[in-house]
Amino acid sequence: MVIKYLLEKEFKQFFRSPILPKIVFAYPLLVLLIFPWVTNFNVEDMKVSVVDKDMSEVSRRFIRKVDNSKYFQLYNVRNNYGEALKDIEKGNADVILELPRGFGNDLETSGNPEALVAVNSVNEIKGSLGTGYLSAMLNGFVSGNAKGYGMNMYNPCKDYKLYMIPAIMVMILIILCGFIPALNIVNEKETGTMEQINVTPVSRFSFILAKLIPFWIMGLVSLTIGILISVLVYGMVPQGSFLTIYLGAMLFVFLVSGIGLVISNKASTMPQALFMMFFVVMIFVLMSGLFTPVSSMPLWARCFSYLVPPRYLIDIMRSVYIRGSGIADNSFNFSMLFLFTVLINIWAVLSYRKRT
Amino acid sequence: MIKAEHISKSYVSAGHAPVKALDDVSFSVSDGELFGLIGPDGSGKTTMFRILVTLILADKGVASVNGMDVVKDYEKIRNSVGYMPGRFSVYQDLTVNENINFFASLFGVDKEESMPLIEDIYGSLRPFGNRLAGALSGGMKQKLALCCALIHKPDVLFLDEPTTGVDPVSRKEFWQMLRNLRSNGITIMVSTPYMDEADMCDKIALMQKGMILALDTTENLISQMGNQVWGVSGNNMYKLLCDVRSYRGTLRCYPFGNSHHVFFNSQEPDISDFGNYLWGCGNENVKIERLEPCIEDCYLYITDGRRI
Numbered sequence: 001m002v003i004k005y006l007l008e009k010e011f012k013q014f015f016r017s018p019i020l021p022k023i024v025f026a027y028p029l030l031v032l033l034i035f036p037w038v039t040n041f042n043v044e045d046m047k048v049s050v051v052d053k054d055m056s057e058v059s060r061r062f063i064r065k066v067d068n069s070k071y072f073q074l075y076n077v078r079n080n081y082g083e084a085l086k087d088i089e090k091g092n093a094d095v096i097l098e099l100p101r102g103f104g105n106d107l108e109t110s111g112n113p114e115a116l117v118a119v120n121s122v123n124e125i126k127g128s129l130g131t132g133y134l135s136a137m138l139n140g141f142v143s144g145n146a147k148g149y150g151m152n153m154y155n156p157c158k159d160y161k162l163y164m165i166p167a168i169m170v171m172i173l174i175i176l177c178g179f180i181p182a183l184n185i186v187n188e189k190e191t192g193t194m195e196q197i198n199v200t201p202v203s204r205f206s207f208i209l210a211k212l213i214p215f216w217i218m219g220l221v222s223l224t225i226g227i228l229i230s231v232l233v234y235g236m237v238p239q240g241s242f243l244t245i246y247l248g249a250m251l252f253v254f255l256v257s258g259i260g261l262v263i264s265n266k267a268s269t270m271p272q273a274l275f276m277m278f279f280v281v282m283i284f285v286l287m288s289g290l291f292t293p294v295s296s297m298p299l300w301a302r303c304f305s306y307l308v309p310p311r312y313l314i315d316i317m318r319s320v321y322i323r324g325s326g327i328a329d330n331s332f333n334f335s336m337l338f339l340f341t342v343l344i345n346i347w348a349v350l351s352y353r354k355r356t
Numbered sequence: 357m358i359k360a361e362h363i364s365k366s367y368v369s370a371g372h373a374p375v376k377a378l379d380d381v382s383f384s385v386s387d388g389e390l391f392g393l394i395g396p397d398g399s400g401k402t403t404m405f406r407i408l409v410t411l412i413l414a415d416k417g418v419a420s421v422n423g424m425d426v427v428k429d430y431e432k433i434r435n436s437v438g439y440m441p442g443r444f445s446v447y448q449d450l451t452v453n454e455n456i457n458f459f460a461s462l463f464g465v466d467k468e469e470s471m472p473l474i475e476d477i478y479g480s481l482r483p484f485g486n487r488l489a490g491a492l493s494g495g496m497k498q499k500l501a502l503c504c505a506l507i508h509k510p511d512v513l514f515l516d517e518p519t520t521g522v523d524p525v526s527r528k529e530f531w532q533m534l535r536n537l538r539s540n541g542i543t544i545m546v547s548t549p550y551m552d553e554a555d556m557c558d559k560i561a562l563m564q565k566g567m568i569l570a571l572d573t574t575e576n577l578i579s580q581m582g583n584q585v586w587g588v589s590g591n592n593m594y595k596l597l598c599d600v601r602s603y604r605g606t607l608r609c610y611p612f613g614n615s616h617h618v619f620f621n622s623q624e625p626d627i628s629d630f631g632n633y634l635w636g637c638g639n640e641n642v643k644i645e646r647l648e649p650c651i652e653d654c655y656l657y658i659t660d661g662r663r664i
Contacts (some may be wrong), residue, residue, distance in 0.1 A: 005461035011449065016449050075397035143475070199409045199439045200462045203429065 002202055004203050014214050020180065024218045029228040035168050035231065036161040039291065043129045047075040049084040049093035058104030062141050066097065071133045088120050095119050108277030111142060131273050146218075161234055166317035167290045168193030170310050173249060174284060177219035179277050181211050185264035186273040204221045204352065212257045220246070220254050239324030247327065248316040248337065255309055255341040261348035284310050309340045358385040358408065358512060358545060363417035365403050365566075377403040378414070379566040385545055385559070390538045393547040394554050394655070395563030402442060403566075408545070409439040415541040421512055435463070438505035442516040446504050448490030452481055452632045455489055456503055463508035473540060474503045477533055485581040495526030502533070513537065515519045515546040518596065531556045551652035562655055568657045577654050584623070585649040587615040590634070599637040601628060610656050615643075617653055 087093035098116035106113035121127030267273035319325035410430035
């Protein structure tokens with residue numbers, strides 16, 4: 001079998017390459033040890049400048065409560081709004097909390113006191129979360145001892161890492177199984193060895209298959225490393241079965257290697273291939289729900305995200321990891337992945353010509 | 357046996373006028389012949405090769421290699437020809453032996469069987485068997501590529517500018533190897549931009565602008581030229597060139613190394629009149645001598661010195 005010799009050659013080249021073997025191990029390690037900490041949208045320790053016009057026992061109690069929460073930290077108490085605004089302008093404070101005269105009185109008589117919250121919203125997430133937290137705190141303060149019960153389903157500590165890590169693993173697969181083999185093929189084109197192979201009886205199919213198989217294996221190895229890291233470092237064990245994860249991953253690996261093939265067929269030089277990849281990766285990262293949830297996108301973007309295949313695997317990974325879903329629960333995601341795998345690989349075959 | 361009939365090929369790119377790479381080219385190469393395509397860069401040599409080794413399709417015309425059509429029987433052709441592209445294209449990150457073994461296994465042949473054929477070439481590579489191909493010298497790389505192209509004992513060998521960028525000694529050696537291969541019965545088609553290599557071929561085709569201008573043995577081409585070549589040199593070479601060209605008996609004149617080569621209208625030119633004319637124009641130290649024409653004279657004569 002000629003494919004055996006082709007594979008032998010690919011593996012030789014792979015392990016002889018100065019970076020590729022390192023990428024398989026270092027990439028998931030690096031990405032999973034660093035990314036979950038930086039892509040953290042939890043907001044803590046916002047500095048509050050307080051304007052207390054009420055100066056009552058009640059208002060002081062509320063300020064203490066705010067200061068004691070883990071989200072806020074009292075920066076200073078100012079006499080008027082203007083002074084507090086200066087704190088924000090200088091960057092010393094993030095939030096102004098103004099308690100109007102009669103705050104304590106209102107609470108006792110109508111139970112409906114008002115307070116002004118002004119937030120520096122340059123960072124939109126920090127801004128809206130700050131407002132939200134403070135209002136929630138005020139409501140809690142008003143209702144006094146009557147406690148409201150909120151429950152965070154599936155992710156009780158609202159840990160952002162639990163949300164990000166399964167998605168980051170998908171990124172690893174995109175890079176390792178989609179882009180590296182594509183660059184590898186374009187490299188053969190560029191150095192002219194492709195032409196040499198083309199005049200041999202080797203069929204295109206076996207040549208490409210021999211290119212992809214090593215990276216399929218490496219991709220799954222990398223994923224496994226990623227899963228191990230998330231268990232060892234973050235103590236994250238998927239609630240669902242590994243079978244679902246690996247099945248989705250394998251389907252996805254075929255899909256992204258198809259995308260890689262299309263790119264390698266269209267590009268004739270490495271820079272061309274790289275720029276096409278940047279383009280695709282940007283769309284994948286921003287539109288697939290990797291960072292920002294698809295549900296918070298405008299309608300047109302939500303529709304578009306159905307065309308972004310990583311969306312489905314990210315969905316599967318998150319649901320298996322966090323909710324413990326199985327294959328049946330993800331039947332829509334699986335069938336969409338399957339559909340895209342077929343479509344993209346047909347495109348890859350059509351876009352390839354051994355002769356022009 | 358290689359046969360090309362009325363082959364035309366244009367390259368089309370969006371927004372540009374199509375570039376005609378080959379324009380109605382016909383030629384044939386007999387079995388066991390060493391055939392040279394001689395022409396400057398951009399004359400269509402590589403395009404011709406790529407059509408014959410089934411990498412691209414011609415727009416018009418038919419071509420066959422050993423009786424196999426380049427379009428219909430491309431799979432058979434790929435089994436029986438060896439091709440060495442202009443760029444060094446074996447795997448730089450595999451060793452010499454790994455490359456040879458790899459190409460042998462692609463063709464499903466035993467390397468040892470082909471050894472007698474490549475022994476001559478492989479001999480000098482043997483000490484570097486475990487060296488990465490990327491670390492070889494230019495001449496050695498060329499030998500390795502030739503070994504890989506020969507590993508399956510092809511009937512026809514296509515070599516696209518195999519000596520470009522190779523030092524003069526290695527070039528000589530390389531041509532000697534080609535002549536040895538030819539004596540093994542392999543038909544060889546080779547292209548080169550170097551005119552001096554034309555003498556090493558049995559037959560050559562002079563190409564320009566995608567057309568074959570002349571096709572014959574070097575001796576025939578030179579003798580067919582008929583005219584004699586004279587070399588003229590003097591103190592001010594540029595003024596001399598202009599003056600020679602303005603002489604009424606001059607047919608063509610080109611700068612050629614350190615003298616100008618002149619073709620006259622008549623077979624028996626009046627050299628003393630010519631000398632007097634140049635002297636009268638104010639040229640000093642004028643030397644006029646009769647030269648043995650070479651293939652380069654032939655090329656310049658046919659193309660009238662124009663490159664494009």
